[in-house]
Amino acid sequence: MKVIVIGGVAAGMSAASKLKRLMPESEIVVYEKGEDLSYGACGMPYYISDVIGEESKLVARTKAQFEEKGIRVRVNTEATGVDTEKRAVTLKERPSGETYEDVYDKLIIASGAGAIRLPVEGRESKRIHVVNTLEDSRNLKKALNKPDVKDVAVIGGGFIGIEMVESIREMGLNAHLVELENQVLPGYDKDMMEHVRKSLEDHAVSLHLEEEVTAYEEKDGRIIVHTKTTSFGVDLVIEAIGVRPNTGFLKNTPVERIKNGAILVNDRNETSVRDIYAAGDCATVYHRLKSSYEAYIPLGTHANKAGRVIAEQISGSDKRFEGVIGSSVLKAFELTVAKTGLTEKECKALGIDYGSISVKAANQAGYYPGAKPVFIKLTYDTHTCNLLGAQMVGEKGVGSRINIFATAIWNRMSAEAVSDMDLAYAPPFSPVWDTVQIATNQIKCQRSDSHEK
């Protein structure tokens, strides 16, 4: 069996590696558009700020290591088309520009996503960077370390934007952050993000909320960022306004895609075309809480899991991708910001009858030295009393604790059921009712289907 994998980062390489383990006799060829393979893209902001010194640390496995296992790898080779009848992929090599075809029995598309760029005047300036690939990060790191770079504007206050702002401040540079919405991290509820806003201000980040960039202008060796209401000059701009699936090469195929171009897959990671699978940032994921196959949440965790599912499926097992629930966490200076499940915003948009509570608790027994506040917001279904979502912000005890909520929500537990659980306790690690239970204890919910409760 001949398997072609388009894309050599998280989803593609986990699919290829797992498949080779499961079916050692299969022929696997990976085509990667860029130069780099199998790297931890989530670590790039920390590589840029030199928190992680060497680039090689981000690389899980090298080309040589894959080839040693019997996986053929072609870098600098972009898929430019697929003929689903002929079962052939058209490929284009860099820098030669040479094109050729390769045929498959099974095709795994893991082509990732590219940075969305603002369609404004001046966008072609060399002073504007993105943080999409390891190559981008390498270039950006070099640029940020030039001695004349002092002021940096980050456009977009999502995950990458916030992480980059932290990185920039870590490097001793001045940071502007421009965000279209009236809050940072628009995937979270605004009330919870006030803690982050305050922290950014405490770290002297110039925050421009509800601001839209209208143009860039190179001037006197700087770049001027023009927004609807103001203009300011910086030495370098980082755009981090989101990504778009790299699926243009499927234009003339029957492979079904959703509006943003992401390949629609089922829970076997099958596309609409037989023997073509997709996973990672180029594909949709099943959202358990929204019961939707059309969720687009490009994260490395999903890419790794979905990649394995494809390998299992091709090898004959009926392993499924069990879905996502919107879990995420990030470091924003001293704060940890995390969520799982549905925010209040999402509950509203979905028309769910929800309740929500907000609680300030602590990460450990209040009397044990070093206790820090943890701010928690929960959403729950007012009919079933099941937890729907959790958001947490705090300096300590958030990073793993969010995953207690994730596990509870994954299992469709009610708030009361969470409070009933036997969670491990000692004063240095939690209050006697764990922080998560202090929050669930505040939910007074009477199941409509029960007279006893």
Added chain:
Amino acid sequence: MKVIVIGGVAAGMSAASKLKRLMPESEIVVYEKGEDLSYGACGMPYYISDVIGEESKLVARTKAQFEEKGIRVRVNTEATGVDTEKRAVTLKERPSGETYEDVYDKLIIASGAGAIRLPVEGRESKRIHVVNTLEDSRNLKKALNKPDVKDVAVIGGGFIGIEMVESIREMGLNAHLVELENQVLPGYDKDMMEHVRKSLEDHAVSLHLEEEVTAYEEKDGRIIVHTKTTSFGVDLVIEAIGVRPNTGFLKNTPVERIKNGAILVNDRNETSVRDIYAAGDCATVYHRLKSSYEAYIPLGTHANKAGRVIAEQISGSDKRFEGVIGSSVLKAFELTVAKTGLTEKECKALGIDYGSISVKAANQAGYYPGAKPVFIKLTYDTHTCNLLGAQMVGEKGVGSRINIFATAIWNRMSAEAVSDMDLAYAPPFSPVWDTVQIATNQIKCQRSDSHEK
């Protein structure tokens, strides 16, 4: 309605407080044998070592605060008997020795547990302490701070023993630790506790494993600890060999107790006698994984939950105590030691067809600075593939992460289902497959009831 509560610490006071909120018109009287109310007993080792400076920090609520809410509290008053026919409790006041009776409509027994003492010669020495009550801790703190105290022996390598050894070393004193078994923390598997043993040795604790104390002897202002194989002199001894339920006053009642004296309760925390409830260290708990009502696991977390169940039951709701699964965590110097569910030892004893795996993972992305190893051992049912237990030891990322396992085991998830979950990830907090999933990924289990998997 007149409610008598015997015992004024965790279970008693949470029952009394909750009941007063639910039934403000009820008459509630709490009789507490000691002087102190509603204190966090789990914090006592840290109070003793002065990590927690003031004793008052351990106290959740004072007598005055309870009385303000309308709960009558009598301290220094011990229950010496119960007449279940007359519905009367016999009480004895300290220091007067005066006795009297009080009658109840509902009786809540939360009399706690007392330190088991070694039945050996010399046991009456004033140099031997226990860490059972706040009063004990106060006395011990005073004694440890005497200038001539340099060497301390701790007898018993359980939770309190380990925490006390750490406290003693924190205070700059020399520590001996004597344990009957061939490992510390016998509630955990021996292989996992090798990490703790090593840490104790690194902190210059003189470890005496598989040693039995045979006698104490006061000599030249010191106390000699004689064991089966050796003798050594110290200035002070702390016995921490376990506790026994304070239920002697029920001797002549039909209130059913298990072998160690713990009051047998059902999941409503009802005893075998109508209108008498029990909770906390004097009572049993339902063990979900052992399907047994006869578990004895005296922990503050269970006491608080069970206390509330009693209040709910008395007020007319059918709230149940949903059981325990053996979750615990403790700090042992720089290590966090945690478990939930069944150890290998317990699986063996229960005759379960189990498998087990041991994994060394990290608390965060390996490339992010400061990553530390986390040692994990999992047990699972070889028929259902459900996780049965998890033990973790590491310097970072263990305290809350154990509760991801606890939540998974509570929900009877299989190892595979844990690996499938959407857990929040960012490099400073976890590997891309969370530490718990790195472990569950190692379990290759084929359900015997399924042909597909």
